[in-house]
Amino acid sequence: MLEEFISNLHPVLAIFVRIICFSGIAIMFVPIQVWWERRLLGWMQDRVGPNRVGPFGLLQPVADAIKLFLKEDHVPSGVDKFIYYLAPILAFLPAFALGGTMPWAPAEGLYGLLTPVADINIGVLYVLAISSLGSYGVVLAGYAGNNKYSLLGGLRASAQLISYELAMTVSLAAIILVTGSLRMSEVVSYQTGPLWGIFPYIQNWNLLTPTGLVAGVIFFICAIAETNRAPFDLPEAESELIGGYHTEYSSFKFGLFFLSEYAARFVFSGVFATIFLGGYNMLPVRWDILAVDFPGWSEWFYFMHSANYWLSPVAFIAKCFLGFTVFVWVRATLPRLRYDQLMSIGWKSLLPAAVANFIVVAVWIMVTNLYGMIAGYASLVVSAIILLVLYLNIKAVGFNESTSTKRRIKMAKFNLKENEESN
Amino acid sequence: MQGREILFIVLSLVACFAGLGVVLAKHPIKSALSLVVNMFSIAFLYFTLEANMLGITQIMVYVGAIMVLFLFVVMLLNIGSDRSGMKILDLKLVPAILIALLMFSLISFQVLYPLFGMQYPVADEGFGSPEAIGKSLFSQYVLPFEVASVLLLVGIVGAILLARRKA
Known part of the structure; x- marks a missing residue:
């Protein structure tokens, strides 16, 4: 019924339906995310969090939004009007456009008509291109404010985004090498294969493979930096820069920045889930293969297989929320970085690690093609040992020694005995 | 007129005006932004020709990386708008326009002449x-x-x- 209706629509209208299916959900989840973040942060920091408006404080985001819209829309004097109005829009659009190639369900049946917006053969590159556009809104907002603090925030943001984009690109390049395709749907379907080519019943999620794990961790750190989240929230470090790039924005224009930041987090979690966490698949289990191999249980396995299909949007949103929860967790755990530390992590740690991972993946694939699977895994182990030895040697030589002073803040230790020993 | 042709005309007009904006805008930030619009519309022209890879590379490299660096430098140096301005009547304008016209005709001869009488080009699959x-x-x-x-x-x-x- 619904299937027929959508497939009979004019192609342009069908694309509109797909866009609304994606961005409507992304925008609707923003208030839920705000509530979830504040409550979770409260729990992690041993306080209550918003609990007055509605049950469990669930209506707090609504109250915040109403407050935001009713505030005076103040435009400071001496700003460049055109750029001042343009910047929030430019910040808002890429956050949603990022999900343009992201499939949130299998491309079969009804879901195939609804997602993704465009299954182009350069989906991963599209994600990188759009995520690099996100810096325009921030940079121009910082410039248009006609305020030295917002200008500093904008400058910091652009330097940070350029630095972390490189590591992100190289970490994704390793995944592209493994998958052999830039199409997002093929990245997902590759992950439904047997794990490491050995275990027939478990799916090969990229986060479960050794090289994919390295790439995934690097990608996630870069995603935190790209979305200006703590501990990488230097562009809006309130102790130094007031509000950073959005200091001079009020009311709805500030609301747009706020909204786009949360949406970007949600969509980045979605991209992470698609590329590293098996996309829309619920569990890393290959139900259809299990059903063929164990005929006694086949009915139940087939039921799970179809449940995996019908519940795929739920599984995908759950994974997005998992990613967002990790964002909040990191924010609650780590203090803000200093600026030179931010740069040295990006350029001296993440980028070399991503490049080394890329080379290891290339060697692994080449050896596997030439000498078979076992030799391929042996090459992985050998290259890991070589990298470890190299790393230790570089440390011993003191090549990595930084000229800057070390961080003086230390995490609190809860083990009293250890504390006494160190004192 | 086909939809594709309308799209081509709109995109190329946007590209041309943005290109003019790069030269004519008084403020360096606006000049850089016009260059961004120009590159974007050229990337979309590539998309209409089914050259997705080329288009997305254009956006990723030029719009996403190089132009952000441009803006970064312009903001870092905090260059204001060019107040000195160019006098409308200047003797240097005559040779400048002549050389610009010469370059334009040379390039357009090289580029446009082989395309004469060509129908809408369609690339092979893949x-x-x-x-x-x-x-x-x-x-x-x-x-x-x-x-x-x-x-x-x-x-x-x-x-x-x-x-x-x-x-």
């Missing part, structure tokens, strides 16, 4: 796909490709050298 570009980069054009990467390496080493000398 032309310009990532696989095809990768294959030609690493077989037919492997030497220029590697030379370009060596050039980039030289650039990186030079940048490090300059940064080290200051410290």
Whole structure:
């Protein structure tokens, strides 16, 4: 019924339906995310969090939004009007456009008509291109404010985004090498294969493979930096820069920045889930293969297989929320970085690690093609040992020694005995 | 007129006006932004020709990286708008316009003449796909490709050298 209706629509209208299916959900989840973040942060920091408006404080985001819209829309004097109005829009659009190639369900049946917006053969590159556009809104907002603090925030943001984009690109390049395709749907379907080519019943999620794990961790750190989240929230470090790039924005224009930041987090979690966490698949289990191999249980396995299909949007949103929860967790755990530390992590740690991972993946694939699977895994182990030895040697030589002073803040230790020993 | 032709005309008009904006805008930030719009519309022209890879590379490299750096530098130096301005009547304008016209006619002769009488070009299936570009980069054009990467390496080493000398 619904299937027929959508497939009979004019192609342009069908694309509109797909866009609304994606961005409507992304925008609707923003208030839920705000509530979830504040409550979770409260729990992690041993306080209550918003609990007055509605049950469990669930209506707090609504109250915040109403407050935001009713505030005076103040435009400071001496700003460049055109750029001042343009910047929030430019910040808002890429956050949603990022999900343009992201499939949130299998491309079969009804879901195939609804997602993704465009299954182009350069989906991963599209994600990188759009995520690099996100810096325009921030940079121009910082410039248009006609305020030295917002200008500093904008400058910091652009330097940070350029630095972390490189590591992100190289970490994704390793995944592209493994998958052999830039199409997002093929990245997902590759992950439904047997794990490491050995275990027939478990799916090969990229986060479960050794090289994919390295790439995934690097990608996630870069995603935190790209979305200006703590501990990488230097562009809006309130102790130094007031509000950073959005200091001079009020009311709805500030609301747009706020909204786009949360949406970007949600969509980045979605991209992470698609590329590293098996996309829309619920569990890393290959139900259809299990059903063929164990005929006694086949009915139940087939039921799970179809449940995996019908519940795929739920599984995908759950994974997005998992990613967002990790964002909040990191924010609650780590203090803000200093600026030179931010740069040295990006350029001296993440980028070399991503490049080394890329080379290891290339060697692994080449050896596997030439000498078979076992030799391929042996090459992985050998290259890991070589990298470890190299790393230790570089440390011993003191090549990595930084000229800057070390961080003086230390995490609190809860083990009293250890504390006494160190004192 | 077909939809494609309308799209082409709109996109190329946007590209032309943005290109004019680069030259005519008084403020360097607005000039840089017009260049961004120009590159964007050219990327969309590539998309209409089914050259998705080329278009997305255009956005990723030029719009996403190089223009952000441009804006960064303009903001860092905090260059204001050009108040000195150019006098409308200036003798230097005559040779400037002449040379510009000459260059324009040369380029348009080179580019447009072979296209004369051509219908809407349609590429083969799979032309310009990532696989095809990768294959030609690493077989037919492997030497220029590697030379370009060596050039980039030289650039990186030079940048490090300059940064080290200051410290």
